[in-house]
Amino acid sequence: MDVLAVPADRHKGWYLSLMAPNTKGPTFAWLDPSRLYCNSQALADCVKDLVSPFHNDTIDLVAGIDAMGFILGASVATTLGKGFLAVRKAGHLCVATQNQNYTDYTGREKTMEVRLDVLKPGVRVLLVDQWIETGGTMKAAIQLVEQLGATVVGVAAVAIENTEGGKWIKENYKFSHCIPEELQSQIDQKYLNSFKSFKN
Numbered sequence: 001m002d003v004l005a006v007p008a009d010r011h012k013g014w015y016l017s018l019m020a021p022n023t024k025g026p027t028f029a030w031l032d033p034s035r036l037y038c039n040s041q042a043l044a045d046c047v048k049d050l051v052s053p054f055h056n057d058t059i060d061l062v063a064g065i066d067a068m069g070f071i072l073g074a075s076v077a078t079t080l081g082k083g084f085l086a087v088r089k090a091g092h093l094c095v096a097t098q099n100q101n102y103t104d105y106t107g108r109e110k111t112m113e114v115r116l117d118v119l120k121p122g123v124r125v126l127l128v129d130q131w132i133e134t135g136g137t138m139k140a141a142i143q144l145v146e147q148l149g150a151t152v153v154g155v156a157a158v159a160i161e162n163t164e165g166g167k168w169i170k171e172n173y174k175f176s177h178c179i180p181e182e183l184q185s186q187i188d189q190k191y192l193n194s195f196k197s198f199k200n
């Protein structure tokens with residue numbers, strides 16, 4: 001499929017077929033949703049799917065996780081008419097921060113941080129990231145929001161894998177993702193059938 005083309009039939013999750021398979025080996029993330037962001041209709045439909053369960057919720061702020069979560073997070077924020085808060089990997093914010101250590105799908109220990117001057121009791125936050133695999137990254141972001149006394153309204157990502165951490169998030173927080181039920185097992189196996197006909 002031409003990456004910028006919009007099909008006549010935009011069935012649920014149609015834009016997932018724009019995702020690119022991993023050609024770089026196991027050191028890299030296994031699937032690449034960023035290709036779908038190049039297609040304006042795909043990006044719009046993806047964001048619409050992510051915000052749809054939250055239309056009746058009070059949300060003060062959308063927080064996106066460094067780095068790819070900034071793309072969807074900022075798009076979700078604009079769609080909802082809310083501001084955007086960057087949750088960053090440590091070392092990039094030159095202001096006072098709250099820090100949280102975590103381990104992600106790489107198995108490496110990392111640190112996430114958020115500025116201290118925005119989150120406080122009463123602030124209701126929608127957390128957005130590109131992908132949830134082990135859930136370590138999202139859990140760290142949840143902890144940062146909650147440590148500062150703010151409330152996590154929900155969690156949104158293109159995909160939430162059915163790992164222990166992914167399931168923990170689904171059981172404990174309101175969530176949204178873009179994966180139709182029949183594709184979830186392909187996501188968990190990190191291989192979409194659409195890759196068979198994928199052309200660069």
Ligand SMILES: O=P(O)(O)OC[C@H]1O[C@H](OP(=O)(O)OP(=O)(O)O)[C@H](O)[C@@H]1O
Nearest residue numbers: 067068104105130132133134135136137
């Ligand atoms: O559920 P986990 O196992 O914690 O993994 C999920 C995280 O991994 C990916 O980002 P990555 O850290 O690769 O960086 P990027 O956003 O800069 O591509 C993804 O966008 C999430 O942030």
Ligand SMILES: Nc1ncnc2[nH]cnc12
Nearest residue numbers: 029030031032105131133
């Ligand atoms: N884009 C991605 N695809 C598959 N697994 C991931 N883990 C973290 N990011 C991922």
